[in-house]
Amino acid sequence: MVSRSSRRKSDSKRNRKLLEKMLADGACLNHAPDVAEAASEIARLGVIDVQKRVYVRCANPRDGDLRYTRNRNCSGRIYLDEAIDRAGGEYQCPSCDRRVYPRGKQQFEELRCCVRPDGVKTWLEKTISKAKYTFKEMEPWFYRVITGEAEVYLCVVDYCEAHAKMNREWAIAQDNRAVWVSVNPRGKSERTIPEDWLRCVTLAELLSGEDDLPSILKEQADSRRPPVSGNAALPIYTKARRYPQVFEPISPPHPERVFIIEVRDKEVRVNGQVIIPANSSTGNRVFKMLYRQFIEDFTSGTPPEEFHAMNTDALCNALYDETGEEHADLDVVRKSVNRIQANIEKIVKRETGVAIDRHDIIQTQRWKGIGEGDYGYRLNPYSVAIRPDQTRKPET
Amino acid sequence: MRVKFNETMTKVGAPPAEFWENDLELGVEDILRRIAENGYLAEWAQGLDKRRTSVLCKNLGLKGGGLDERRAALAGRNGTLTPYLLVAHFSRGKSHAAIEELAKRSLPPDVVESCRVGEERYDILALLFALFHQDSELLRDVFHLDKIHRTGFARMTMATEARKPEKQSFQDFLHSEGVTQALDTADDSLRDGHTSELRDVIELDDRVLVFVRRGQRPEHIVRDNRIVHGHRPEWIILDFEPGAKRVNIASKSINESLEIANQLASVYFGKAVEYTNETEVTYAKQLDRLLSRLCNGKDETLEWVELLFGNSPLDGAPKIKISAQNAIGPAIQHFETAVGGLLGHLDCIESIKVRFAKKRVSVIFEREEDYEDDEFVVRYSDHRLNVFERRKFENYMRDEYGIPILSTEKRFKKES
Numbered sequence: 001m002v003s004r005s006s007r008r009k010s011d012s013k014r015n016r017k018l019l020e021k022m023l024a025d026g027a028c029l030n031h032a033p034d035v036a037e038a039a040s041e042i043a044r045l046g047v048i049d050v051q052k053r054v055y056v057r058c059a060n061p062r063d064g065d066l067r068y069t070r071n072r073n074c075s076g077r078i079y080l081d082e083a084i085d086r087a088g089g090e091y092q093c094p095s096c097d098r099r100v101y102p103r104g105k106q107q108f109e110e111l112r113c114c115v116r117p118d119g120v121k122t123w124l125e126k127t128i129s130k131a132k133y134t135f136k137e138m139e140p141w142f143y144r145v146i147t148g149e150a151e152v153y154l155c156v157v158d159y160c161e162a163h164a165k166m167n168r169e170w171a172i173a174q175d176n177r178a179v180w181v182s183v184n185p186r187g188k189s190e191r192t193i194p195e196d197w198l199r200c201v202t203l204a205e206l207l208s209g210e211d212d213l214p215s216i217l218k219e220q221a222d223s224r225r226p227p228v229s230g231n232a233a234l235p236i237y238t239k240a241r242r243y244p245q246v247f248e249p250i251s252p253p254h255p256e257r258v259f260i261i262e263v264r265d266k267e268v269r270v271n272g273q274v275i276i277p278a279n280s281s282t283g284n285r286v287f288k289m290l291y292r293q294f295i296e297d298f299t300s301g302t303p304p305e306e307f308h309a310m311n312t313d314a315l316c317n318a319l320y321d322e323t324g325e326e327h328a329d330l331d332v333v334r335k336s337v338n339r340i341q342a343n344i345e346k347i348v349k350r351e352t353g354v355a356i357d358r359h360d361i362i363q364t365q366r367w368k369g370i371g372e373g374d375y376g377y378r379l380n381p382y383s384v385a386i387r388p389d390q391t392r393k394p395e396t
Numbered sequence: 397m398r399v400k401f402n403e404t405m406t407k408v409g410a411p412p413a414e415f416w417e418n419d420l421e422l423g424v425e426d427i428l429r430r431i432a433e434n435g436y437l438a439e440w441a442q443g444l445d446k447r448r449t450s451v452l453c454k455n456l457g458l459k460g461g462g463l464d465e466r467r468a469a470l471a472g473r474n475g476t477l478t479p480y481l482l483v484a485h486f487s488r489g490k491s492h493a494a495i496e497e498l499a500k501r502s503l504p505p506d507v508v509e510s511c512r513v514g515e516e517r518y519d520i521l522a523l524l525f526a527l528f529h530q531d532s533e534l535l536r537d538v539f540h541l542d543k544i545h546r547t548g549f550a551r552m553t554m555a556t557e558a559r560k561p562e563k564q565s566f567q568d569f570l571h572s573e574g575v576t577q578a579l580d581t582a583d584d585s586l587r588d589g590h591t592s593e594l595r596d597v598i599e600l601d602d603r604v605l606v607f608v609r610r611g612q613r614p615e616h617i618v619r620d621n622r623i624v625h626g627h628r629p630e631w632i633i634l635d636f637e638p639g640a641k642r643v644n645i646a647s648k649s650i651n652e653s654l655e656i657a658n659q660l661a662s663v664y665f666g667k668a669v670e671y672t673n674e675t676e677v678t679y680a681k682q683l684d685r686l687l688s689r690l691c692n693g694k695d696e697t698l699e700w701v702e703l704l705f706g707n708s709p710l711d712g713a714p715k716i717k718i719s720a721q722n723a724i725g726p727a728i729q730h731f732e733t734a735v736g737g738l739l740g741h742l743d744c745i746e747s748i749k750v751r752f753a754k755k756r757v758s759v760i761f762e763r764e765e766d767y768e769d770d771e772f773v774v775r776y777s778d779h780r781l782n783v784f785e786r787r788k789f790e791n792y793m794r795d796e797y798g799i800p801i802l803s804t805e806k807r808f809k810k811e812s
Contacts, residue, residue, distance in 0.1 A: 026713035028706065032765075061806040067613065067630075067648040072548070073758050073777045073804050075704060075746050186709050186736050345798075346677075350770065353681030355798030 016208035020185035022113040023204055031109035039111050046119035051112045055079045056105040058093040063105045071096050131214030150221035153178040157237035166236045176223040179216055192237050197226035262387045263291050273351045275344045282336050289318045294379040304381035309365040311376030337377050410479035411532050420539050422486050438471035447522045455529040483528050487521050491545040493782040499523040540596050540607050543631055548779035549644035550805035552671035566640045569664045570597045582659040606634040651810040676800035680770035686797050687739045691725040699723050702749035709736025753785045778803040
């Protein structure tokens with residue numbers, strides 16, 4: 001069962017993600033209950049203006065006029081305006097220029113969020129005041145905050161023009177006693193210099209409650225000079241190019257699919273992902289039987305096409321031999337294998353993004369009665385590679 | 397003119413006007429008016445190239461020789477040449493893939509080979525002449541199969557549990573009286589005054605294609621300075637899997653075609669069944685991998701040529717489109733370096749276009765309301781590709797990226 005605290009954490013993360021979307025000035029979001037709720041909440045704080053807009057889609061399979069569209073994939077949205085005659089042919093698709101008659105078409109709602117800089121300023125100042133800290137705006141969007149005995153600087157990087165201070169060397173000279181707040185969600189991840197010692201925070205993190213501004217200010221007020229070298233005056237924040245300027249390495253293409261199987265005492269892993277967890281006892285047993293058969297064929301030098309498959313009868317018998325329990329219903333075993341196959345595909349795709357088919361790990365051989373030869377299930381000898389249990393320690 | 401035409405056609409063993417006008421939807425009267433002008437057919441014969449004249453001479457039993465001789469011989473065969481002129485008119489705008497595939501199935505290999513132009517191309521008109529000579533009914537097949545290469549198919553799956561009837565296969569059912577009953581029921585429930593007409597059932601590669609023609613929307617034409625009112629015909633194509641558990645639907649209309657498919661299946665299974673739009677989940681990580689490989693030009697089969705992105709990192713978060721005739725991967729990398737990230741924001745990507753088989757194919761990452769944040773349904777504009785290319789594209793996406801890709805076409809029941 002999911003604990004309360006973990007649910008709170010994931011709620012806050014979800015909330016922060018939503019807020020991030022809204023704090024991109026001009027962003028349009030589909031109207032959904034959670035989005036509307038979050039939007040009205042921060043609109044109440046005065047940080048954003050939210051405008052609800054109604055639109056119809058140029059090409060929508062649920063509309064009767066799809067048959068008249070030339071481009072059935074047109075992505076154009078036609079925003080409705082009370083002042084325009086809906087039946088008078090005054091609406092046109094901005095994408096394909098088709099004349100659109102919104103009457104009778106499915107309507108959608110969207111929220112357009114515009115950040116209010118003055119609202120952001122008021123919220124920040126109120127939050128600092130509430131903590132009983134004194135502050136002075138040295139330059140527009142650049143504050144000196146006194147947290148008891150120490151002082152710390154606060155800069156809103158999106159709007160601040162104090163370029164002489166917004167650089168790495170200035171931050172080092174101030175012993176890193178500065179907090180850099182970005183309103184745009186991309187501010188922290190893409191536009192701020194990637195130095196761990198800098199204290200950057202997004203407005204979404206503050207609004208969602210993930211971070212607390214007074215605590216951050218207090219913490220940063222006690223900061224020491226960072227252990228960094230170099231004298232280049234690199235700007236802390238820039239819209240002129242994206243930080244970091246490196247791309248993540250991508251995994252090489254897989255012309256021939258190979259999956260690494262690791263069978264542990266109580267779980268099975270594929271490419272490092274747990275695909276049969278410890279609590280799935282039947283799943284573990286069934287997989288281990290197929291694994292043993294695979295090893296047997298592997299060590300005996302059997303060619304891949306002749307690797308043996310185990311049918312549901314054989315699996316039932318093997319289960320009985322191991323557990324002493326009768327598995328009378330073959331369907332239960334068959335469904336269990338099918339479930340494992342589906343889980344493997346889902347987990348590998350979801351966690352690694354690597355292309356995998358249902359039969360790449362556990363292969364279903366020919367159906368009973370169709371063709372000749374063996375039928376049932378086996379570990380796929382073409383795409384499975386085995387790896388020893390990495391948790392095993394040498395016996396002492 | 398019409399009576400005379402039918403007489404001539406009977407004499408030369410060609411089908412009458414009804415076949416051309418109703419079965420092939422070819423307006424004959426205009427062509428006949430032009431034929432009536434002196435020398436029109438001879439002039440047409442003079443314009444035929446060597447492949448076409450060879451096939452025609454062979455069909456009409458004329459002696460070969462040089463190209464000029466063949467042309468002269470053809471010009472002298474006024475009546476027997478008329479149906480071939482109609483075939484030439486019929487050929488306009490028809491899918492090469494459909495004609496080539498049917499020709500390879502129906503004609504002797506040496507005839508097909510004689511119509512070859514290059515490594516991958518055939519002379520389509522020459523093939524049609526040969527097909528017409530073999531059996532004029534084959535033109536009907538061309539007319540119908542041409543449609544499956546041009547329209548997208550909504551992928552539908554049966555939402556109701558139903559057991560296959562033991563007595564009759566679905567293929568047999570489609571040739572029985574039950575079909576008429578199902579179409580009548582569908583017309584009754586649609587209540588739009590139109591009648592569905594079963595035009596053809598073709599079995600192709602283990603699939604059953606059902607062609608239904610139906611009136612769609614009111615339209616009028618001018619004829620002898622008078623307006624003639626009628627309805628634009630709509631072609632509904634139902635591409636059934638052998639057991640009828642799945643069907644692909646091509647049509648202009650949304651609910652009419654679905655109703656017909658539902659009724660056909662209901663009569664076959666003996667209980668009310670319904671088809672619903674198929675969905676298959678793709679995870680965000682898979683799409684990340686796809687976009688990353690496309691962006692870095694690591695995919696040799698697909699070329700990324702367009703990106704439509706909502707809520708861009710530009711001030712005011714406007715929608716942006718990056719489009720080019722060639723790969724946009726470097727442009728996207730430049731944009732990401734200069735302005736801000738694009739690929740990490742899958743929910744902002746409205747669509748992408750990739751070049752496959754020399755055609756620009758739209759791909760969208762659709763979000764369903766009840767799905768998790770990292771779950772998408774990937775769809776593509778399948779009408780841009782012919783049937784064979786679609787199969788290749790879908791297999792490629794599945795094999796290379798593990799992405800099950802569906803058509804952007806969908807069908808819904810009319811909300812009452």
